[in-house]
Amino acid sequence: MTQSPSTPRGPRSAVFTPLDGATRSLQVARRLTDAILLGVISPGERLPTEAELAQRFGVALVTAREALSEIRRAGLVETRRGRDGGSFVLASSDTPTQVLTARLRGISRIELADVGTYEATLCAGAAERAAELASGEEATRLADWLADADFTTARTAARNQGGFLLELAVISQSPRLVREQIRFQAEFGQLLWLGLGEQAIRHEVYGCNETIVAAISAGDIDLARSTVRRLLKTLTTWLLKTKERLERAA
Amino acid sequence: MTTTQETAERIGALFNEHFSMLDALRTQVEGGMERGADLDALVLGFVQPRLMIEGATVAGAGYIGGPGSSPTPGVGGAKAMHFAWWLGPLAENPLSGTTTEVTRLDLAAREYADYLRDFSSLEWYSVPESTGARHITGPYVDHLCTCDYMLTLTTPVGARGAGIVGLDILVRKIEPQILRLLRAIDGPAALATAGGRIIASTADDWDLGSSLKQFSGCPVPGTTLVVATGENNHSI
Missing domain, CATH: 1.20.120.530 (GntR ligand-binding domain-like)
Structure with a gap:
């Protein structure tokens, strides 16, 4: 069997499909959290920008921004400024337990x-x-x-x-x-x-x-x-x- | 009353119309390959007006190149296939929402389908590739394109390994035409695949996805399909 036909991908489109309903920023944060916990989005990887997230989830820019600060507070990502800036998934060794705890408590x-x-x-x-x-x-x-x-x-x-x-x-x-x-x-x-x-x-x-x-x-x-x-x-x-x-x- | 043979011929003509469209696309693609033309533009030009026809039975069509035809290599340098495939307007599709124009199939947005490691092993590609002849895949639920019940018609294009051209027929859209022809037969009748899976049936107890057990039927010319009737099939 050969490998899948293009760039390395996980079940990521599932992660980014449009959302509906209330508490959208929380839903976006949860989906990103689950993806990071499972390694679908890897440590060190840059997340899509606020604008990209907003577009892919079908939510307002402010909602995407809230979701990002939510997962930043949870210690999952860090935001770097500058030309190569953005939100990066942290590779800290104790992150998974912390995040899993937060996710399952929620x-x-x-x-x-x-x-x-x-x-x-x-x-x-x-x-x-x-x-x-x-x-x-x-x-x-x-x-x-x-x-x-x-x-x-x-x-x-x-x-x-x-x-x-x-x-x-x-x-x-x-x-x-x-x-x-x-x-x-x-x-x-x-x-x-x-x-x-x-x-x-x-x-x-x-x-x-x-x-x-x-x-x-x-x-x-x-x-x-x-x-x-x-x-x-x-x-x-x-x-x-x-x-x-x-x-x-x- | 019309005989089963006549009905099978009329259904054959219906499928031949679709295969003729495919042959025309193949001729265009092969010409384009010889000239070194932009195949994407060429395929889009051909399929767009056909996909935009009101009430079209064809939900998607295009050209899919063989392994290695895509300029972008796959995982681990695997030979990726080039998809020049377009979908017609969709009503409330779970993947792409409602669309009013043709849209290009974007496999990058179908990552849940990553578990399919090798598209060239799928029936709609592998059979025409190995036999060199046209082929009907399905009926099956196609979750790569539209998440609907589909018959996929494919035919090889160019030299061996160059790829296929194909089109997707929505079973629910072609069903009325098939049923009209089947109803010319007295008593229950079904159009089924060579393996017995029913595509359309006039029987009361027809069940989605079911197959005829031990059946004999009249071959549909130009296809591997059969028309089976109640006379020789208790399960219809």
């Missing part, structure tokens, strides 16, 4: 659990349809893709996990499930994939993916659905457990 257990429930329902439905409808060729293609997919780092695992769940929706043949999966991942994907920073979680999730592919190949609807639920449960439990641990320690 979202209630109920919201975290609901994000997991929603994605589990969406993906279980897609997996069910995929197991019912997949041709032998589609199942083989998915198995081949998974066999070659890189799950060795948090960043590649996040990209490929998002891709895998999107592919389930594609095999379900439903344009609506595909669109909803893309929307969901844009909003919450980076948060939900945070557990993939741990090798044990990556290993377990990859094992679930393999079982799902086997279930789709065999047309085993129940196994496909229950394994997707287990996979999303693993990721959601990691978030809840980590939030509890960090907040108790604080």
Whole structure:
């Protein structure tokens, strides 16, 4: 397999898709935070300018500015002045824990659990349809893709996990499930994939993916659905457990 | 009543109209390649008026060069493919919102699709490339372009490895034309792929994405599609 066709990219377009609703600056800040935590935006990298952020998120300039000062306060980026200035992602070694704590404190257990429930329902439905409808060729293609997919780092695992769940929706043949999966991942994907920073979680999730592919190949609807639920449960439990641990320690 | 054979011929003619458009584009691109012309401008000039037709069945079209055709190398120096592909006006698309003009496909804004490591391994590219003949991919949900249910028609262009020209047909837009032809047959009938996946069906219990099991049908001339009828297919 050759590599992807252009410049190095992560699931970044998801990071920058337009937003709607209230507290937009907070939403922008959260999305950037999740992307930095997951390594989609790397330490030392320059963030887009206020004007670029405003345009890409579809928000006012002042909203983008507020979001940037929010993540600066959280100690995630530093702003340098001058010709080569801008906001740069900090590489400090203790940043991830600090930021993760702040990020998980900013979202209630109920919201975290609901994000997991929603994605589990969406993906279980897609997996069910995929197991019912997949041709032998589609199942083989998915198995081949998974066999070659890189799950060795948090960043590649996040990209490929998002891709895998999107592919389930594609095999379900439903344009609506595909669109909803893309929307969901844009909003919450980076948060939900945070557990993939741990090798044990990556290993377990990859094992679930393999079982799902086997279930789709065999047309085993129940196994496909229950394994997707287990996979999303693993990721959601990691978030809840980590939030509890960090907040108790604080 | 019209026979299944006649219906298959009429559906064949419908697809041939689309393939003729593709052949015309191929001729233009091949001419452009020989002259060393600006292929992007040439392709845009050809596809723009066709994508802007009110109620067009074609949602996107263009030329995609083989690996190495893009001046910008991919990750790790991989041979990137050049996409000269345009999309027609879109209504409330999750990726690009509502557009009223043609827009160029921007893969950089489709980074969630990065998990697709190699576009040249995808069916719409690999099959015409290896057979040297025109091909219909789908029906499938195409999340690279419009996030809709699609049939993609592709045909190789130039020397081997030079690339393909293609067009995307929205299944929901061509469905009325196919159904009108299928309804000339007495009883339930379906247009399906060689593998049995149903593109359009007049059956009451038709299910999105479903396939015919053990079927025989009348081949649609010039394609690998078949028209299957209720007489010999219980599952229609």
